[in-house]
Amino acid sequence: DAKTTQPTSMDCAEGRAANLPCNHSTISGNEYVYWYRQIHSQGPQYIIHGLKNNETNEMASLIITEDRKSSTLILPHATLRDTAVYYCIVRGDNNNDMRFGAGTRLTVKP
Amino acid sequence: SAVISQKPSRDICQRGTSLTIQCQVDSQVTMMFWYRQQPGQSLTLIATANQGSEATYESGFVIDKFPISRPNLTFSTLTVSNMSPEDSSIYLCSVEGQGVYEQYFGPGTRLTVT
Numbered sequence: 001d002a003k004t005t006q007p008t009s010m011d012c013a014e015g016r017a018a019n020l021p022c023n024h025s026t027i028s029g030n031e032y033v034y035w036y037r038q039i040h041s042q043g044p045q046y047i048i049h050g051l052k053n054n055e056t057n058e059m060a061s062l063i064i065t066e067d068r069k070s071s072t073l074i075l076p077h078a079t080l081r082d083t084a085v086y087y088c089i090v091r092g093d094n095n096n097d098m099r100f101g102a103g104t105r106l107t108v109k110p
Numbered sequence: 111s112a113v114i115s116q117k118p119s120r121d122i123c124q125r126g127t128s129l130t131i132q133c134q135v136d137s138q139v140t141m142m143f144w145y146r147q148q149p150g151q152s153l154t155l156i157a158t159a160n161q162g163s164e165a166t167y168e169s170g171f172v173i174d175k176f177p178i179s180r181p182n183l184t185f186s187t188l189t190v191s192n193m194s195p196e197d198s199s200i201y202l203c204s205v206e207g208q209g210v211y212e213q214y215f216g217p218g219t220r221l222t223v224t
Contacts, residue, residue, distance in 0.1 A: 034212070042218070043202050043204070043215030044202075044215045046212035087152070098153075099155060
């Protein structure tokens with residue numbers, strides 16, 4: 001079973017930052033937080049992951065709270081092509097499979 | 111990153127028949143995974159396939175229904191056997207990145223059973 005809770009859907013204006021929250025209150029010390037997204041009719045795409053420090057790459061930033069019970073994925077300047085379902089996943093470093101929850105359907109509007 | 115291809119990309123099959131889905135990776139990988147995504151739903155892990163050993167199936171999935179082969183480090187197949195309309199889904203394979211933690215997914219096979 002997925003260990004995360006995400007809002008079902010969110011809207012964001014094009015060019016604005018999209019902030020996608022995720023609750024993972026039962027996360028354990030060796031579990032990472034991963035974010036993937038799935039654009040319609042495509043396979044999921046890796047975005048970013050982190051353990052306890054905030055992370056940033058060319059796609060997004062990941063902010064993890066100090067107690068690690070929640071995190072936020074930030075798309076700094078959302079475009080129409082960022083419209084997708086975003087999945088927040090927790091996974092231990094000794095597990096290999098990704099267990100997907102329902103995700104958040106992000107719609108970027110012009 | 112790994113490049114993953116799947117064949118067929120889509121198919122329409124009759125009830126009671128079987129379909130074998132192929133997954134090809136452009137690099138050698140230890141672990142491959144098969145997922146199912148039913149219409150409007152999230153992904154559900156079917157099984158994990160390691161080269162040289164039998165696949166490990168998740169609860170609710172059995173080898174007789176979803177036999178998997180993993181003959182080498184770049185290839186795997188998933189067969190959907192004795193299909194019914196409830197098997198209509200997108201089937202995706204994925205692999206773990208070399209030395210990193212993320213997984214890469216194939217484009218999926220869209221199966222419709224009539």
